[in-house]
Amino acid sequence: MTTPNSTLRAVRMGLLMSQDEFARALHDAGNHAGSPNDANKRLVQRWESGTTSAPRPLYARALEAVTGLPIESLGFPSPVLARIADDGHGGHDLKDPPVAVRTPGTQPAAQPAPQGNYSGVWLSSYEYVSSGRGNEVFPGKHYVLLLQHGNRITGRSLPGASLNPDSPLTLDLQRDGSTVTGTWTERTATEGYYRGARYFGAVQMLAEPTGRRMAGKWVGFGKEFDVNTGPWELRLMEASTTKATLNKYNRPPE
Template sequence: MSAPNTMLQTVRKGLLMSQDDLARALRAAGDRAGDPNDASKRLVQRWEAGTISVPRPVYARALETVTGLPIDALGFTGLASVERVADDGAGGHDLMPATSGVAAAQAPSPRPDASAARGQYSGVWLSRYEYFSSGRNATHTGAHFVVVLQHGPRLAVRSLPGSSDSPLTMDLELDGAVVTGSWTEQTASEGYYAGARYHGAIQMLVEPTGRRIAGKWVGFGKDFDVNTGPWELVFKDASTSKATLAKYNHRP
């Protein structure tokens, strides 16, 4: 019997999504990227049950976008990278269910170089922004280690869970050296902002080195006034392996 994919289930529950919610989010991510898919609740169930151990690339790309994690950190077996399994164009939900050695030996062979397809900005970055707290009459800094996954001009940014009690997500799009998009932060339930959810817009510029992206955020404050402040992403590591994510899964 195949082993259940408990990692994917844990990530889904951490996003407060049902299996239906995840399927809808995957379809929406595919549509936004011009890479449509037909993800369903049944497909998510088969992944989590371990019945299917290798998702097709169209689903793997959507999974990375929605979860903000590399596909090899989502509990799938026999898959080192989203681009290392060729999409055979034959349709269906996935390339191969979890099977024994003979069938596994017939799986598509790895591509020799997959890293370039992931995008030059993929990796671990330090996210740091400043905001003024009127209630405390002081300027504070929010910092997270985040995973950036690039698919074409789109950047999915998700904070590592151990880097902060306030999970952060950013959905960005590149236009040359200009980065534009949105951010969302769910503040800690026991923190000063008592679990409030904040969100807003952001625009940044990529420095010529490609190792720092800096600009300004805009969003509403605790008293529903509109605030702004500086925000930067500083490159740390191009790898998104499990070992690298574990290395940065702590407070900056």
């Protein structure tokens, strides 16, 4: 039984690309890097459906170039990633790994899907303290696309939809009743105060019965090896994932 890679699908849709457009971008990235590949729509479909569990190294490098994310943040299983790292010849697209290893933010496919679905465009809002700027509190806001498959919710900010330009956010969450727990990753703006640094951590929220709001806390590591925390809220804008809806929210939040 295959498990769809909803993380990769969320990232692709968050980039406002169809499967065909995504494949063309991968093909172009390979040519630009001097490592041509044969990416096509069918290959993207196999990755997203889980039929093919992981890309060959050639495609992994193109995926990283197009998405701006490390391959381990694109929903592929850890055991397969280890085999990719050891594969000096490229090989063929790899099928299901021999051992299922559960990593943070993932969960078994056998769990039943919860009632309701949180797929749609959400406004993500959090606050953080900048120790280097006199402990001033700053907001972080993104419009994010969430996709739910079973109990798992994956998210990616839309490319032009962050309060600070060029600051993509990804979420890998697990829902258990009204509790939503998981991990987050954000790459700060290249020209901003943190100069493109990548931050990551955990988040836990409680979902309101209406299904339109989640609120809780984030935790993460600071530059001085300290542990930071702060409030985080997700508020539903529209329960739609159409390209028209994504284009509508592909702008900085007010």
